[in-house]
Amino acid sequence: MASFKITGGQKLSGEIHPQGAKNEALQILCAVLLTPEKVTIHKVPNIVDVNKLIDLLRDLGVEVNQIGEESYEFTAKTVNLDFFGTAEYTKKAASLRGSIMLLGPLLARFGKAMIPKPGGDKIGRRRLDTHFIGFQKLGAKFLFESEKNFYHIDASSLKGAYIHLDEASVTGTANIVMAASMAEGKTTIYNAACEPYLQQLCKMLVRMGAKIDGIGSNLLHIEGVKELKGTEHTMLPDMIEIGSFIGLAAMTQSEITIKNAGVEHLGIIPETFQRLGIKMEFRGDDIFIPSQQHYEIETFIDGSIMTIADAIWPGFTPDLLSIVLVVATQAKGTVLVHQKMFESRLFFVDKLIDMGAQIILCDPHRATVIGLDRQINLRGISMTSPDIRAGVSLLIAALSADGESTIHNVEQIDRGYQNIDTRLKALGAKIERVES
Incomplete structure (x- = not known):
């Protein structure tokens, strides 16, 4: 079984190419x-x-x-x-x-x-x-x-x-x-x-x-x-990877260009991350995410708390809700994440809470995230990846956290993300794969 050793707090930069879907x-x-x-x-x-x-x-x-x-x-x-x-x-x-x-x-x-x-x-x-x-x-x-x-x-x-x-x-x-x-x-x-x-x-x-x-x-x-x-x-570029990289850039205050992103096939994915306050530019088929010290979650028109929920296409894909959740922990504002399709996908939030995130798990399908606006950084801990998407969310959290984190059972992440440690190291991440 392999693990990732991650030293967080590094700003990343450069270009990354999404894998096939x-x-x-x-x-x-x-x-x-x-x-x-x-x-x-x-x-x-x-x-x-x-x-x-x-x-x-x-x-x-x-x-x-x-x-x-x-x-x-x-x-x-x-x-x-x-x-x-x-x-x-x-x-x-x-x-x-x-x-x-x-x-x-x-x-x-x-x-x-x-x-x-x-x-x-x-x-x-x-x-x-x-x-x-x-x-x-x-x-x-x-x-x-x-x-x-x-x-x-x-x-x-x-x-x-x-x-x-x-x-x-x-x-x-x-x-x-x-x-x-x-x-x-x-x-x-x-x-x-x-x-x-x-x-x-x-x-x-x-x-x-x-x-x-x-x-x-x-x-x-x-x-x-x-x-x-x-x-x-x-095959098309993997929209889940693209959403993950958008979230990674925001959490680590990094300037990243996602190359050949297949923008016309992404539906409301970019717009959903923009509702979290993340800025991005579309340069042809590339997505440029500038370094942001702060990003603020929108509210609805009547001022009520933003809710982001999964839905069948052309709604928001459930595979990216865990990314939205972790990104919201360092935003300014509050968001309710509603995972309708699967009843066990939000259980990984206990790891984020251990890292210092302010999250209320309302029930198996809903979590309220109170953004810290970077006033309190996440802290590195030891944790285990329960599934593909939660694993990458924890990886993003670890890359943005103070200190060192260890993620065990990274074979789960390998199921869905191609050479993720090598590709992130090319952007400047401090991540090592350790075989046990």
Whole structure:
């Protein structure tokens, strides 16, 4: 298990390039199973979750060829369906929540699949009903082995259907779209997720020969085709990394330029950080954050306390609420952070309170942050990263704090952030990775 040793209080400066989007990568990589032809993908992030999925694709028989630092070729001409019955598959798929998105492509192309109950972050209940109900409406039949926590799915005759999703699940929508792309007849998906990463998947499938209308909306129409072809795809910059870097710059009073940020795809992320008082300039596709000694949280028009809550796209992504929370600790003013989607994501605030932050955890979903306006600096402590996003929030807090901090279990951070310690050191951060 690795740890980060961090000496805080250093002002950073320079340029940083965001990695390819993790949440997009987990969808796009699974989509290579839809065709026996070569699929070339660029801007693949070198992070634990993505590398685990690539390793799983190799085990399934997909030919994987790395042609550049961030580029791969995938050819799923031969897929070993017998691998599903192995203990190795069970272990690897169960450790990666993204493995759930193998189902859609496998059902579409081969008519069957098996998967253990997937793993992932311990951030609250993350049900799979949306995926499975969608597959069932397309004609799939399920058998669950409760003793082994294993799902067997028969989809030998998928047919198009009208599907009204009970929640606008991004991964659920992606899975159903991939399955429907080769189902017989027309599928309509209402209350579909419409995140940029889902749009990217749909555009990639269209280039492969799929027939999808309504991309970017919550109403998708899919006409099934008999086969899909190879294609080339470049992933968007990771919006969660970009939001994290904006927060990092503000907390450490640093002047940072985020290069090639894909500004048009960020939605209200920049505006939400601006409501916390963070200044930024858009220079083409770059975001420049100047050094700020103070930043002040806005209030609503009637003077009431600002509330920042997560919502389905085009609302504010839940993956950045923990960043908003930590950034608010050194702002001037008060904000209520409302995490609606996951009931355990705010529990990391006890570490921030130990560092000197003024936070009231109202309940599992809401926390009130009273900004200190830098009158009292955070202090370094020893802590453990509970999940990817909380881990980076604690890292940002440690980089801004007085003294030395230690963050254990940084493998959680590595799941979502590519070489984060190396990249931050290039900006002037004092951070060391220690293996134990």
